[in-house]
Amino acid sequence: MSLTSTTTATRDDGPASRPGPEHRFRRKGPVHRLLRLIRRPLSLQGLLVGATVIVVGYLALVPLGYLIHDTFLSADGSGVSLDAFARAYGGDSHAGEMMLNSLWFAIGSAALALLLGTVLAYVQVRTDTPFKGLFFAASLVPLIVPGILYTTAWIFLADPSTGLLNSLLFTPLFGSSPLNIYSIWGMIWVQGLHLAPVAFLLMVAAFRAMDPSLEESAAMSGAGRLTVLRRITMPLLRPAMISSALLMFIQSLESFEVPGLLGLQNGIYVFTSRIYFVLRSYPIDYGAAGAYAIGLLVIAVIGVLLSSWLQRSSRNYQTVGGKAFRPRPVELGRARAFVGAGVILYFLVTVILPVGVLVYASLLKYYAAPTRETLGRLTLDNYRAVFTQPFALTALKNSLVLGVGAATVVMLLASIVAWVVLRTKAPGRRILDLLAFTPIVIPGLVLGLALAFVYLRMPLPVYGTLLILLISYCTRYLPYGMRYASSAMAQMSPELEESAAVSGASWFQTFRRVLLPLMSGGILAGWVYILIVSFRELSSTILLYSPGKEVLSVLIWEQFENGQFTTLAALGVCMVTLLVLLVAIAYRLGARFGLQSDSAN
Amino acid sequence: MRTTRTTTLALAGLLIAATATGCGSAVTTSSAGTKANDFYAQIAGLPKDQQVAKATEVARTEGDTLSLYTSMTSDVATPVTQAFEKKYGIKVNVFRGTSETVLQRTLQEVQAGKAGADALETNFAELMALADNDFLADFNGAALDKVDSTAKFPQWTATRLNVFQPAWNTDLVKPADEPHSWEDLALPKYKGKLTLEVSDSDWYANVTKYWLDHGKSQAEVDSLWQDIAANSKVAKGHVTMMQFLSAGQSAIQAMNYTYITDHAIAAGAPVTHLPRSGVSKIPAFPRPNGVAMVKNAQRPASAWLFYHFMLTDGQKELVKLKLTPSTKVPGDKSLQGITLVPFDVEGVSRDAAHWDKKYDALLRSAGKSGK
Structure with a gap:
C-alpha cells in the first residue's frame, strides 16, 4: 500500500512502530517487511486513505464505465468500434462551427467570471471597503437563483425590443436600445455573472490564506501598489485561479440553459445542444452522447494536466507556513468612497436588477412590463401557492439533508484525496486526480442512468431511496470539491505537518488538528458551493427520485412544467432568501470554530 | 496508540456490518x-x-x-x-x-x-x-x-390529446393579420415575428404529410418550410415560449399546445389560438x-x-x-372552434430520427434566407 508512504508522515502509526516488536522484526528481514505491508493498511491512516481512494474511484468509475462501454462498443455488441464518433462529429452535424461557438462562449464566460470573482474577493478580503457584510451574501445570489430564472430575468431586462433596461433607460436617455441579450455577448454576460460566485468563493479562501508579509516586503523594497499586485499577489493566487478557471470553463462548455434560452434565437448553436438533442430522442444514441462527453473529457484532462504543470514548483504558492500571520487590509483612503460606489453598482446590476424582476414577476398572474395597470394588480397568490404546495415541506427537508450531506461527504473525501495527490509520492496519484475530475463531463441524465443500472442490480437498499440521490450528488460535485480542497492544500507548507509529526502527533491528529483547520476557508467555500448547487440539481434527480422523496429542484421543475412562471419566480425568491440565510449561518458557525473573519478588519 | 487501534477495529466492524445488512435485504420480484x-x-x-x-x-x-x-x-x-x-x-x-x-x-x-x-x-x-x-x-x-x-x-x-395550433399575442397581431392556415405562416408579413420550438419535429412531420396528402408537391412543401424558417426565430420550451408570448416579447408561435394557450388565457394573458371569428380552419393535429x-x-x-x-x-x-x-365527454369545450385532422402516430414514431434530422436542418436556416 504505497499510497500511504509520504514525504511528511513516514512514521507508522500501527503497532509495528512500537520499539519492542520492531527490533524483533528487523532481525527477521523479509518477514518483517511482509508484516509491515500487511499492517500498514490496517492503521487508521491506511484505512482512511485507502477507503477514500476506493470510494472516490468507485464514484467516478461507475458512470465513466457506463459511458465508455456504450461509446466504444459497436451497435451489434460484437466488438470495439468508433462509429459513435463518426455519428457524433461527422456528416452534417456542424461540429466545427458548434465547437467554435462553445469555446468562445466558455472562454468568455470563464474569463468574465474569473475577473469579477477575483476583484470582488480582493475587495472583500483585502481592503477596508464599506458594506462588507452585505457584500458576501449578495455575491452568492447569482449562484443561488436557478439558471432558468436568472436567464429569464435577464431576457426581461435586456431583450432588444421590450427589455426593461432598453425601454426604460436607454431609449428615453440615449434614443437607442443597445442591449441585445440574444447574442454571444449576452450569453457570456449572463453565464459569467452566474458563475462569478464560483471564482469568488475560491478566491476569498485563497486571499484569506495568504501571508501579506510578502507583499509588505515588496512594498518596503519600493514596489508600487500595482507592481505588488501584479508581481506578488497574483502569482501567489495561481492555484486558486487555475482551479476556478478550469471549473468554470468546463461548466460553461457543458451548460445548455443559457445557450438554449439565449443562443438559439439567433442560431447560435453550441456543442451541448447536440447532447441535448441526442439525449431526448428515442432510442437514445448513447454512443453519440458518449462521444460528445468524451470530447469534453479530453479538454478537461488537458485542463487538469495543464493546471498541475503550472503548479509544478509547489513551494512557490505555500503561503501558510510556520509563522503566524494576519492578512492586513489595504487602506483605501480616498478611494474608499469610489470602491464603495463600485460595489453598490455591481450589486445593483447583478443582484438587485434580476432579483427585482423576479420579485416583481412573483407578484403577478402572468408577466407583463410594469405599467400603472399591472402595478395595480399585484397579488401574493403565488406565494400562497408555493406554501400550500403538497410536498413543499418534505421537499425542503430532503433538499436540506441531501445538500448538507453531499457537501460534507464530498469535502471530506476531497480533502483526503487532495492530500494524497499533493503530499504523497504515491504512484497513480495523478490518475486519481484526473479520475476525481471526470464526473464533471458526464451528462446528468447519463449519470442517472448509470446509477439506476448499477443499483437496480445490486442487492443493497439504495435504489428508490434518498441514498441514491446522495450518491449521485456526491459524484457530480466531487470535481468541484476537489478543486476547492486542492487549491487550499496547495497554499499550505508541509513544514506544519512536519512540526506536528515531530511533536509526536499521529497522522490522523495532524490531519484533524492542523490541516483541516488551516484548510477550513477553502473547505467551507467548497461546502457552501455544493450546498447551493445541490439544491438545483435536476438532470439526474428527475430520473432517480421516488414518490414521497421529492426534492426542491423537482418542485421547481413541476412549477415550470405547469407553465406557472410567476409561481416559479416566487419559489426562486424564497430559495434565495433561505440559502442566503443558510450561508450566513454557515459562516457564522465557521467563525466560531476559528475561521478567519474579515469583518474585524 | 491503543485508541487508534480501537477506532480501526470499530471502523472495520462498522464496514462489515453495513455490508452485511445491505446484502440481507435483497429484493427479488x-x-x-x-x-x-x-x-x-x-x-x-x-x-x-x-x-x-x-x-x-x-x-x-x-x-x-x-x-x-x-x-x-x-x-x-x-x-x-x-x-x-x-x-x-x-x-x-x-x-x-x-x-x-x-x-x-x-x-x-x-x-x-x-x-x-x-x-x-x-x-x-x-x-x-x-x-x-x-x-x-x-x-x-x-x-x-x-x-x-x-x-x-x-x-x-x-x-388525452395535446392539440397543435399556432398561438399569438392579441395586442401585437391585429384581427386582419391573424393566420388562417399553416401556409399563412410563410407569408412575408410575419417576417421576424414567428417563433419555432426546437423540439417540434412531430409537428413538422404532421404538417409536411398533410400538405403532401392534400396535393402539394415536395418542392412546394420545401419552399413553404423555407419561407416559414426565414420568418422565424428559434426558442426552447413551449411553456417558456408562452411566457414570452404573454409578455409581448414575441408575436406569434408557429405551434404551441392549445391547453398551454388556454391556461395563459385563464390567467388573463393577451394570447389566443382562435381568430376573432371563434373558428379556426387550421388543421389541428391532436397528439x-x-x-x-x-x-x-x-x-x-x-x-x-x-x-x-x-x-x-x-x-x-x-x-x-x-x-x-380522448373520448366524447359532455361539457367538453376544449375543441370548440378547432378543426381536428388525424395525427400520424405510426409514421412519426417509426421515422422519428428522420424527422428530427430534417427539422433540425430547417431550424439552422431560421431567420437567415428568405424573400
Whole structure:
C-alpha cells in the first residue's frame, strides 16, 4: 500500500512502530517487511486513505464505465468500434462551427467570471471597503437563483425590443436600445455573472490564506501598489485561479440553459445542444452522447494536466507556513468612497436588477412590463401557492439533508484525496486526480442512468431511496470539491505537518488538528458551493427520485412544467432568501470554530 | 496508540456490518412478475361485466396502493389521482417526470427485472417504444367501447390529446393579420415575428404529410418550410415560449399546445389560438397521451383499475381541468372552434430520427434566407 508512504508522515502509526516488536522484526528481514505491508493498511491512516481512494474511484468509475462501454462498443455488441464518433462529429452535424461557438462562449464566460470573482474577493478580503457584510451574501445570489430564472430575468431586462433596461433607460436617455441579450455577448454576460460566485468563493479562501508579509516586503523594497499586485499577489493566487478557471470553463462548455434560452434565437448553436438533442430522442444514441462527453473529457484532462504543470514548483504558492500571520487590509483612503460606489453598482446590476424582476414577476398572474395597470394588480397568490404546495415541506427537508450531506461527504473525501495527490509520492496519484475530475463531463441524465443500472442490480437498499440521490450528488460535485480542497492544500507548507509529526502527533491528529483547520476557508467555500448547487440539481434527480422523496429542484421543475412562471419566480425568491440565510449561518458557525473573519478588519 | 487501534477495529466492524445488512435485504420480484401476468390473463378471460368487480377484489390483496409513472403536469396529476383514490380507495404514488424520463426509468427497471411502475400515463412516442419491446400488458375492458378506433393501439390507449395550433399575442397581431392556415405562416408579413420550438419535429412531420396528402408537391412543401424558417426565430420550451408570448416579447408561435394557450388565457394573458371569428380552419393535429399497464407489475389489479378509470371517470376529470379527453365527454369545450385532422402516430414514431434530422436542418436556416 504505497499510497500511504509520504514525504511528511513516514512514521507508522500501527503497532509495528512500537520499539519492542520492531527490533524483533528487523532481525527477521523479509518477514518483517511482509508484516509491515500487511499492517500498514490496517492503521487508521491506511484505512482512511485507502477507503477514500476506493470510494472516490468507485464514484467516478461507475458512470465513466457506463459511458465508455456504450461509446466504444459497436451497435451489434460484437466488438470495439468508433462509429459513435463518426455519428457524433461527422456528416452534417456542424461540429466545427458548434465547437467554435462553445469555446468562445466558455472562454468568455470563464474569463468574465474569473475577473469579477477575483476583484470582488480582493475587495472583500483585502481592503477596508464599506458594506462588507452585505457584500458576501449578495455575491452568492447569482449562484443561488436557478439558471432558468436568472436567464429569464435577464431576457426581461435586456431583450432588444421590450427589455426593461432598453425601454426604460436607454431609449428615453440615449434614443437607442443597445442591449441585445440574444447574442454571444449576452450569453457570456449572463453565464459569467452566474458563475462569478464560483471564482469568488475560491478566491476569498485563497486571499484569506495568504501571508501579506510578502507583499509588505515588496512594498518596503519600493514596489508600487500595482507592481505588488501584479508581481506578488497574483502569482501567489495561481492555484486558486487555475482551479476556478478550469471549473468554470468546463461548466460553461457543458451548460445548455443559457445557450438554449439565449443562443438559439439567433442560431447560435453550441456543442451541448447536440447532447441535448441526442439525449431526448428515442432510442437514445448513447454512443453519440458518449462521444460528445468524451470530447469534453479530453479538454478537461488537458485542463487538469495543464493546471498541475503550472503548479509544478509547489513551494512557490505555500503561503501558510510556520509563522503566524494576519492578512492586513489595504487602506483605501480616498478611494474608499469610489470602491464603495463600485460595489453598490455591481450589486445593483447583478443582484438587485434580476432579483427585482423576479420579485416583481412573483407578484403577478402572468408577466407583463410594469405599467400603472399591472402595478395595480399585484397579488401574493403565488406565494400562497408555493406554501400550500403538497410536498413543499418534505421537499425542503430532503433538499436540506441531501445538500448538507453531499457537501460534507464530498469535502471530506476531497480533502483526503487532495492530500494524497499533493503530499504523497504515491504512484497513480495523478490518475486519481484526473479520475476525481471526470464526473464533471458526464451528462446528468447519463449519470442517472448509470446509477439506476448499477443499483437496480445490486442487492443493497439504495435504489428508490434518498441514498441514491446522495450518491449521485456526491459524484457530480466531487470535481468541484476537489478543486476547492486542492487549491487550499496547495497554499499550505508541509513544514506544519512536519512540526506536528515531530511533536509526536499521529497522522490522523495532524490531519484533524492542523490541516483541516488551516484548510477550513477553502473547505467551507467548497461546502457552501455544493450546498447551493445541490439544491438545483435536476438532470439526474428527475430520473432517480421516488414518490414521497421529492426534492426542491423537482418542485421547481413541476412549477415550470405547469407553465406557472410567476409561481416559479416566487419559489426562486424564497430559495434565495433561505440559502442566503443558510450561508450566513454557515459562516457564522465557521467563525466560531476559528475561521478567519474579515469583518474585524 | 491503543485508541487508534480501537477506532480501526470499530471502523472495520462498522464496514462489515453495513455490508452485511445491505446484502440481507435483497429484493427479488420474479415471482411477482408471473403473478401479474397470470392476473392479466385471468381478467382478460372474464366476461366484461365482471372485470371491474374482480379487479377491485384483487386490488384489496395488493395493499390498496398503485405506483404510477406519468408525464402529466402536477396540476393535472394531483386532481386526477385524487379522484381515483376517492373512487377505489387505492392510494396512488406518483412519479412525475418528462416523458423521456418516464420511458428511461421504466426501461431500466423492467430490464433489471424490478418493475417499479404498475401503470403509466405518458406521451404516445414513449408508449410506442415500450409496446414495441413488449413491456406492456394488453387491456380488453369494457371501457374501450367508448374509445374511437383511432385512439386504440396495441398495449396502450389514448387518454388525452395535446392539440397543435399556432398561438399569438392579441395586442401585437391585429384581427386582419391573424393566420388562417399553416401556409399563412410563410407569408412575408410575419417576417421576424414567428417563433419555432426546437423540439417540434412531430409537428413538422404532421404538417409536411398533410400538405403532401392534400396535393402539394415536395418542392412546394420545401419552399413553404423555407419561407416559414426565414420568418422565424428559434426558442426552447413551449411553456417558456408562452411566457414570452404573454409578455409581448414575441408575436406569434408557429405551434404551441392549445391547453398551454388556454391556461395563459385563464390567467388573463393577451394570447389566443382562435381568430376573432371563434373558428379556426387550421388543421389541428391532436397528439395523444395514453395509459398502459406494465407487464410484471407488482400490483396488476390496481393498474387495471387505473386504466379503466382513465377511460371512464378520469375523462371527466380531464374536462374539468380544461384538457382535451380522448373520448366524447359532455361539457367538453376544449375543441370548440378547432378543426381536428388525424395525427400520424405510426409514421412519426417509426421515422422519428428522420424527422428530427430534417427539422433540425430547417431550424439552422431560421431567420437567415428568405424573400
